[in-house]
Amino acid sequence: MTVFDIEIDCFMLDCVAKGLAEKTMKSYEQTLKLYAKWMSDEFEIDSPTNVKAEHLRSYMRSLTERGKYEMTVNDKANNNPKAREDFGKKISNSTISNFIRNFKVFFSYLSQEQVIRTNPMKNVKHVKPVRKMKVMLEDNQLKQFFKSFDVTKFDQYRDWIVARLIFDTGSRIGELLDIVPSDIDLRANALLLRNTKNKKQRFVYFSAILIESAYNNNRSKLTEPFNEPVRVDRFWLGLVSMDFRKLTYFTKKVKIQQSLFTTFSLN
Structure with missing residues (x-):
């Protein structure tokens, strides 16, 4: 288990203590574990203390370039993401915006706990999703x-x-x-x-x-x-x-x- 994994687990315990919704916590955990794996694969960084704003921006760019479910936390999982109808489709700006929001919460927690000195998300801007008009059924x-x-x-x-x-x-x-x-x-x-x-x-x-x-x-x-x-x-x-x-x-x-x-x- 890496330092990144340990800090994610501590963050999830804090979320449980705050009484956050199960759906919200699943979103946090999935987002953070995917990012931790990407950081390890791309930069061999296994601790959030070494994360910089440049790493986060690079990850956001990679999200826009790759398709849905092309990266998983566990490569040996049996859920077969390739069988999904939306496998490989472009990740929406709404999803990327949710990722940024989750990162902001996580790194704010690390800053408050004095795990990191500087919050790398401080200067990372939100992606504005396109809001589509809801169409009513006849x-x-x-x-x-x-x-x-x-x-x-x-x-x-x-x-x-x-x-x-x-x-x-x-x-x-x-x-x-x-x-x-x-x-x-x-x-x-x-x-x-x-x-x-x-x-x-x-x-x-x-x-x-x-x-x-x-x-x-x-x-x-x-x-x-x-x-x-x-x-x-x-x-x-x-x-x-x-x-x-x-x-x-x-x-x-x-x-x-x-x-x-x-x-x-x-x-």
């Missing part, structure tokens, strides 16, 4: 999207409900997948979201039509039986790692251009 596209789910199959019926809840409540996928049975109030058609982005719990409301469709009409069509009453912990099973890519599968079925579809479109 009514007929929404109808086609929801009809593309085969609700006679349990997994697609479950995904249909997740998509409808996003559409009804404006919630994020991660927020919905963290709910438990006690968070649901069927009398008030309300959901309590506990794990939100701003760490503040809030209630969201869904339509009575969704309840009628989910628990009466579609349930009778299921070819795969499940116990009564419908339990959220059973219903959500397998969706812990569900993300945006799962919903784009259904957009392809109805030929909705993937670049036009985001969960914001349902919100």
Whole structure:
């Protein structure tokens, strides 16, 4: 284990102590470990105390020149990044901007802990990402999207409900997948979201039509039986790692251009 690895581990412990979100910490760890490997391969530098602004700028330039997933922390990993559809595609300015932000946090931490004397990120400028206008789906596209789910199959019926809840409540996928049975109030058609982005719990409301469709009409069509009453912990099973890519599968079925579809479109 190098000095770089040790300092990254200490930084991650500090993040845990601060109660940062798991997604944020994964972003930090992945970014920093990739950079540590690159520094070792390119400059044989294994300590953050030897990092200079020139090294960081060189890394940013290398990001713009290489494609996605062409570099991994563990070359012997079995996840086969070459099989990904976006393998080798250009890394966006938004991703590079996130890397710079993560570096700033890490080196600020090292400066505060007096591990380094000078912060090399002090004079490194942010990359301004291009903000694209969100395109709204037409009514007929929404109808086609929801009809593309085969609700006679349990997994697609479950995904249909997740998509409808996003559409009804404006919630994020991660927020919905963290709910438990006690968070649901069927009398008030309300959901309590506990794990939100701003760490503040809030209630969201869904339509009575969704309840009628989910628990009466579609349930009778299921070819795969499940116990009564419908339990959220059973219903959500397998969706812990569900993300945006799962919903784009259904957009392809109805030929909705993937670049036009985001969960914001349902919100």
